[in-house]
Amino acid sequence: xxxxxxxxxxxxxxxxxxxxxxxxxxxxxxxxxxxxxxxxxxxxxxxxxxxxxxxxxxxxxxxxxxxxxxxxxxxxxxxxxxxxxxxxxxxxxxxxxxxxxxxxxxxxx
Amino acid sequence: xxxxxxxxxxxxxxxxxxxxxxxxxxxxxxxxxxxxxxxxxxxxxxxxxxxxxxxxxxxxxxxxxxxxxxxxxxxxxxxxxxxxxxxxxxxxxxxxxxxxxxxxxxxxxxxxx
Numbered sequence: 001x002x003x004x005x006x007x008x009x010x011x012x013x014x015x016x017x018x019x020x021x022x023x024x025x026x027x028x029x030x031x032x033x034x035x036x037x038x039x040x041x042x043x044x045x046x047x048x049x050x051x052x053x054x055x056x057x058x059x060x061x062x063x064x065x066x067x068x069x070x071x072x073x074x075x076x077x078x079x080x081x082x083x084x085x086x087x088x089x090x091x092x093x094x095x096x097x098x099x100x101x102x103x104x105x106x107x108x109x
Numbered sequence: 110x111x112x113x114x115x116x117x118x119x120x121x122x123x124x125x126x127x128x129x130x131x132x133x134x135x136x137x138x139x140x141x142x143x144x145x146x147x148x149x150x151x152x153x154x155x156x157x158x159x160x161x162x163x164x165x166x167x168x169x170x171x172x173x174x175x176x177x178x179x180x181x182x183x184x185x186x187x188x189x190x191x192x193x194x195x196x197x198x199x200x201x202x203x204x205x206x207x208x209x210x211x212x213x214x215x216x217x218x219x220x221x222x
Contacts, residue, residue, distance in 0.1 A: 045210050095159060099144075
């Protein structure tokens with residue numbers, strides 16, 4: 001079983017819909033990252049969390065440390081949000097990030 | 110500031126050839142790492158460095174060497190390329206461990222024939 005699991009693996013939405021992507025992890029962590037990768041493109045950092053909730057524009061990320069779970073929400077989705085969203089955690093006892101396999105989001109106009 | 114740069118963007122090698130993937134950063138970050146990305150799998154750590162002169166192995170180090178003689182540069186060497194090393198390679202940096210934003214280079218797409 002992977003240490004970081006994301007769901008769903010694939011998601012298709014209509015423009016304007018509210019989107020939720022989930023991330024569950026099985027290791028103790030010191031931080032959780034949400035990343036975005038556009039098709040054929042590089043990877044950019046969206047959020048870094050150790051507790052609570054963060055908001056940037058239409059994106060909201062939450063984390064529940066006790067339940068070992070994080071969610072990424074996109075409000076009023078737009079076709080330009082189409083990308084792969086990747087969850088990654090810093091294992092508490094290691095010097096490295098552990099990545100989920102990503103969620104491929106397609107937002108249709 | 111250029112951020113994190115990687116060269117080349119694309120490379121085709123024949124089995125057995127060697128080459129170096131370059132990674133450079135101008136953010137004075139101590140932590141640098143190399144990942145490979147394969148379809149259906151998450152990014153996997155190859156090697157990482159917590160500062161000049163210090164490197165360590167990640168999850169999939171076999172067939173790769175690294176060195177870190179300066180803060181800015183972290184080259185990844187393929188010693189004898191194999192088709193299993195066909196992948197997209199990303200270099201990443203951060204100001205430290207754990208609670209630090211990650212900055213990724215644009216990637217190198219490598220094909221080994």
